[in-house]
Amino acid sequence: MNYPGGIKKQTKQDINYAKRGQSLEADLNLTNSYYQHQGLALIYKKPTPIQVINVTSNQQKSPLITKACFKTPSTTDYNGLYRGRYLDFEAKETRNKQSFPLSNIHEHQLKHLNAVIKHGGLSFIIIRWCYYQETYLLESKTLFKYIKQSKKQSLPYTFFKTNGYLIKEQYQPRLDYLKIIDLFIKEEKK
Amino acid sequence: MNYPGGIKKQTKQDINYAKRGQSLEADLNLTNSYYQHQGLALIYKKPTPIQVINVTSNQQKSPLITKACFKTPSTTDYNGLYRGRYLDFEAKETRNKQSFPLSNIHEHQLKHLNAVIKHGGLSFIIIRWCYYQETYLLESKTLFKYIKQSKKQSLPYTFFKTNGYLIKEQYQPRLDYLKIIDLFIKEEKK
Numbered sequence: 001m002n003y004p005g006g007i008k009k010q011t012k013q014d015i016n017y018a019k020r021g022q023s024l025e026a027d028l029n030l031t032n033s034y035y036q037h038q039g040l041a042l043i044y045k046k047p048t049p050i051q052v053i054n055v056t057s058n059q060q061k062s063p064l065i066t067k068a069c070f071k072t073p074s075t076t077d078y079n080g081l082y083r084g085r086y087l088d089f090e091a092k093e094t095r096n097k098q099s100f101p102l103s104n105i106h107e108h109q110l111k112h113l114n115a116v117i118k119h120g121g122l123s124f125i126i127i128r129w130c131y132y133q134e135t136y137l138l139e140s141k142t143l144f145k146y147i148k149q150s151k152k153q154s155l156p157y158t159f160f161k162t163n164g165y166l167i168k169e170q171y172q173p174r175l176d177y178l179k180i181i182d183l184f185i186k187e188e189k190k
Numbered sequence: 191m192n193y194p195g196g197i198k199k200q201t202k203q204d205i206n207y208a209k210r211g212q213s214l215e216a217d218l219n220l221t222n223s224y225y226q227h228q229g230l231a232l233i234y235k236k237p238t239p240i241q242v243i244n245v246t247s248n249q250q251k252s253p254l255i256t257k258a259c260f261k262t263p264s265t266t267d268y269n270g271l272y273r274g275r276y277l278d279f280e281a282k283e284t285r286n287k288q289s290f291p292l293s294n295i296h297e298h299q300l301k302h303l304n305a306v307i308k309h310g311g312l313s314f315i316i317i318r319w320c321y322y323q324e325t326y327l328l329e330s331k332t333l334f335k336y337i338k339q340s341k342k343q344s345l346p347y348t349f350f351k352t353n354g355y356l357i358k359e360q361y362q363p364r365l366d367y368l369k370i371i372d373l374f375i376k377e378e379k380k
Binding site (some may be wrong): 036039041042044046047048049050052062063064065066067068069070071073074075079080081082083084085086088112115116118119120121 | 254258265
């Protein structure tokens with residue numbers, strides 16, 4: 001069972017994967033923190049939306065939430081600012097070998113990514129293929145073109161290899177995806 | 191006692207104010223929702239950051255959080271995209287008549303607003319003066335100039351009247367602050 005915002009019930013599979021490396025979310029948080037401290041960009045993961053139902057208050061201590069539930073996020077998980085540009089993206093991991101099911105991204109999140117393009121921002125998805133230990137960045141416009149033309153609800157791994165951008169994993173920053181954004185900005189200026 | 195994210199313990203003063211109108215947060219949410227539905231902008235309030243400690247899982251139902259606490263937000267409450275520009279702001283209400291204490295905004299939030307300017311975004315604060323029933327937008331650069339020059343830790347009401355922009359309250363959108371942003375964008379293009 002997957003909880004919203006990347007909180008997962010740990011399974012045997014997760015533990016095995018944990019040995020191989022960190023989660024995509026952890027890698028992106030490290031990367032964004034590096035970008036921020038180096039004065040390169042301001043990109044943050046939004047907090048998981050939670051509906052607070054009950055709070056106990058104690059004058060001496062901070063309030064404690066005793067009852068709450070997860071809400072469906074209304075936008076993507078990440079957004080921010082880089083070289084004067086608005087960035088917006090969703091990040092997901094898949095253990096599949098053949099294809100990434102689009103059902104892993106909420107419909108209103110896809111709508112949001114599309115709206116970002118219309119308003120002049122840069123929007124994309126970052127997908128980690130755990131089996132191949134590869135992480136790809138795919139522009140939203142490429143994604144929507146594919147959905148429109150193929151009428152399919154899943155993206156083949158080969159589609160990422162051909163149309164996406166492989167993000168190099170390294171020590172620091174862990175996933176240097178802004179190098180790919182530089183290419184997009186350069187392309188726009190042509 | 192004030193909880194983070196605008197959740198407040200209701201006092202007699204709050205109840206009286208509630209009769210006069212909605213909270214600034216509610217007005218901004220309505221405004222942003224209007225902007226979004228009209229296809230004008232994509233601006234959202236970030237969820238309140240919450241540290242989840244305990245979750246009970248029931249296969250039939252959604253997971254329920256049974257223990258959690260509020261975290262200090264790492265950025266401002268609002269950000270988004272308008273006419274290809276990145277916007278970022280913090281919004282606060284004050285019941286004071288004379289001045290707005292800067293201690294109402296976290297230090298790292300002020301640092302964040304400053305960083306947004308450096309990275310080419312538009313950053314500002316929106317302050318509602320409940321006593322005067324007036325809401326002002328103040329550019330971050332004007333705010334930081336004042337702090338630097340005056341060395342003061344509070345902003346007088348008169349400073350907002352002179353250096354801020356009064357946001358007109360109306361039926362729809364409730365607080366049309368993008369009209370002021372239009373002025374800034376126009377000014378930049380000169």
